[in-house]
Amino acid sequence: MSQPVHIVWFKRDLRVVDHRPLAMAAERGPVLPLYIAEPDLWAQPDASARQWAFAAECLVELQSALAALGHPLCVMVGNAVSIFEQLHKRHGIAALWSHQETGNGWTYARDLAVAAWAKEACVPWHEERQFGVARRLRSRDGWASAWDRRMAEPITAAPSLQPDSGDWPRHIPSHEELGLVTDPCPYRQPGGRLAALSALAGFLKERGRNYRFEVSSPVTAFGACSRLSPHLTWGTISMREVAQASWPRMRALSQLRDADSRSWRASMVSFMGRQHWHCHFMQKLEDEPRIEFENLHRAYDGLRTESGDPRHLIAWSEGQTGYPFVDACMRALNQHGWINFRMRAMLMSFASYHLWLPWRESGLHLARKFVDYEPGIHWSQVQMQSGTTGINTIRIYNPVKQGLDQDPTGAFVRTYVPELHAVPDAVIHEPWRWQESATLNYPAPIVDNATAAKAAKDAMFALRQSAGHRTAASKIAAKHGSRKAGIPMTGRTRKTASKSISGKQLTLDFS
């Protein structure tokens, strides 16, 4: 091969539709589509074999999609800079094309190294935006409308590629070849674009009908949620495609007046709100990468300084805390690689408040268990549910109350904590109150719910009172806060000026 190639570097964007780097490269010359399986990336503490298993399934489909366009995917194993160097020496690289990635600290450092190499080798590297995330954002003002504009841009069609007879490596490594330990996840969602399209179609056609009401309980959420999250993480479908599929559905529902359509519409409003949130949280990590490692608000640095009781971390991560609903959620997550948002918040809250564990280690455990692990969303949420952002309300979930609210019959608990099958409904969330609890092969509560929650609450609110907390918090809100504050969530009118201040704090939640 004499002509230098345009390398399209696939990262977490494993699709050919709505892939601008691919389309742009194809207009300019021969393309080499490349995925680099990086053992150092998979050696990071937030990576796991279940994530790789999902990605590998996506790669199989990407390989045939690219082959159908004219050039199969080349898969190489190793260090990105060395691989580019080698390819450049052997074939000549005309340019490097990829999407911007809002990843973890390791991928950020790797991208800096690639950029340095590309500059040195005089190879242009074109990075296109994906998601509604902006690089080097100066202000959050106008962010939401910019998101809308980006999502409304036309979807880029898959290009055809110049065929090439080169003998490129195509073997997709196993998790063992990448040095990953086995991580069984029997009910993991399948990867690949076909699964993504079917999840989207099924959600918009049928499953999303009662999303609004079924999103909170793990009894219903597995079926009622879109289940697109791992696909958005690995890019088998783009956020733009999801948004543009939602809009006509919403318009069609708006034509109908019946009660069913009204309820459907409410569900679609929530779903579309989540699409915004997805990018909103990723933007936080893009703007402030240190939140993967450090408290957003530094006044919390003194809290939870000791590394916590290691037995607590183990019991929590194994679903052996003695709180049935917490344990059921953790075990369900382990088997599915997914759990609904509210239960993720409860799991994190229990680790950070009841067990008073520093969030980094518990956050890493959850990251590995989530097949849909998206660093920007994950670390923003970990800090929010640990109370270390300084700009969000402290939310200490009561595991017994959540159980009674979300799983009143105990069906979910009995599915994932079968050793409790004989406990009567009335005390299924508090088995220690059952007369025969001594016969159970199930641990006593690891901490006392009321005592632990009270201690955490006291510590958090004492710190909030301290000098310096408020000024730092308002700076953080200015940088990261959602600008939706002040827009009423319902049609109801705001009352007095003082009321609108408390309203503002409310809408700054999740901001």
Next chain:
DNA sequence: AGTGCAGTTGACTTT
């Protein structure tokens, strides 16, 4: 029929 009262509901505040 009107009154007193325990219990409920919802809005709002505090931690």
Next chain:
DNA sequence: TAAAGTCAACTGCAC
């Protein structure tokens, strides 16, 4: 996507 507490308004019921 918190939970618990306060308070006022309301409800059902006994007398």
